[in-house]
Amino acid sequence: MFERTYIGLDVHARSIVGCALNIDTGELTRSCFEDDLLAVSEWVQGFGPEVRVVYEAGPTGFGLARHLQAAGIDCVIAAPSKLLRAPGDRVKTDRRDAKILASMLALGEVTKVTIPDTEQEALRDLSRTRHVASIDLSHAKQRVNAILLRHGVLFHGGKSRWTREHLKWLHQQHFDDPALEFAFQESLAQEESMSVRLKRIDKEVARVAANCRYTEVINALACLRGFSIVGAFGLATEIGDWTRFTGATIGSYLGLVPSEHSSGETRTQGSITKAGNTYARHLLVEAATVHKRPYRRPGVQELRQLELVSPATAARARQGNQRLHARAVAFDDRHKMPVKARTAVARELAGWCWSLAAPLQEGRPMTGR
Structure with a gap:
């Protein structure tokens, strides 16, 4: 049996190609399966307990990962946008992709996707x-x-x-x-x-x-201008576990930070990266458009929503609404390009959403940013 084995799977709707890499001997073992999860897990288990499996996130979902984890197998899903590929590599086959995944997992170069239940x-x-x-x-x-x-x-x-x-x-x-x-x-x-x-x-x-695992977070997010219950529900369910991030990293995860190309003494920033969850980013950018509108005090709908959360959360949300409105007005006064101003507000809005949701999920008191 192999002592340490890393397995890459190239998963499609009706076929799965596997490549097992023994890092001690360099030996490769390949296999191909029909859409049979049991056959895949039995093949993987044949390499012993010290085995790790990886496959790319895609339209086939998380069923295979859940099946392997239920069988006691360490399985991760790789973020496709974070996989390293050589610029001149123009050969793409299922066998080659499976081998690349196994090699990257062995090197620790796989950025994992959180698997939702x-x-x-x-x-x-x-x-x-x-x-x-x-x-x-x-x-x-x-x-x-x-x-x-x-x-x-x-x-x-x-x-x-x-x-x-x-x-x-x-x-x-x-x-x-x-x-x-x-x-x-x-x-x-x-x-x-x-x-x-x-x-x-x-x-x-x-x-x-009104009655799900994210209800408390949804009510808190809906206190921010631009988020209805529907929008807050979407953002809460897309992010899931807010404690994975900080106020500084949530914007990067959602692709709302500038891209960058720096070399030597030259530093150039470009458009936002647009990495991560597209739908969550859309919700934030859409909500950001509201903060440019006049805002002196909470409206009737906002007051009703504030009554559903704790005083600390309500105070934090009102502080966020005032801050975001001030930022949007400042950008407008500076005649900043509307699309850039809206994106900048969306990036800061993501941080305020985190500051409301993360403490609730951690069960800790609301604190400053």
Whole structure:
């Protein structure tokens, strides 16, 4: 038996290619499997107890990792964006990828992805379903607007659209051409269907958010301007364990820090890295747009939300809202490019979210940043 073995797996929906590396002898052992988790675990266990397994995060999810861990096997999932690849390496095969993963794991060069449990993954799926529904509704509205614009039909009832008045006006529009009339009515019906679907999902999200493992964190995050219960639910479930980070590292994890290329005495910073969780970053950037709006005192909705949390959390949230508004106004006064200002506010907002969520999960008193 091998004494120390590192195994890389190249995982696909219907096949898994494995490569086992014995670092004492340099011997490689390869195998290929159908979509059979039991066969994979039996093969891995054949190398003895001193074995570690790695595969890349991907669309196949975390089922294999959970199965191997349940069998007592040390399995990690690698972040694909953090894997080192030579610039001139233009050969990519399943066998080669499995070998590279095993070698990187042996060298300790694998950046691990946190494996969520089944409950957290289910909550994430609910949040992402809501996000997709929101995008579908936006596209449906765009299609209705595009048809009207192409044929010179304009709404003159004000700048705001998709209000009651605008919807009433939409149902009054008709076209003489039967094909065009059918296309317009179908697009309008699809928009209405997507709107009903989104409301149904929002209702379910609110129900689940009120009684789940992240309820306390969700209520705290919703005290910050820009976060509804739906947005707070999404951010809380995507991050999961906030105690993994600090106020300084949460922005880096979410890809909200500038990229950098420095050599010698030259230091150049570029656009943000956009690493990590795309959906969580989207939620923060979307929430950051609100902080530019006038803010003197909490509104009715914010006051209701503040009543759901402890006095210390409420005070911290109000402090964050004031600080973020001041930052957004300062950027505007300096005529900073809006997209850069919004990203900078989102980065600081991530830190404030951490300062609210991490103490709650650790069970420690709220402290300064």
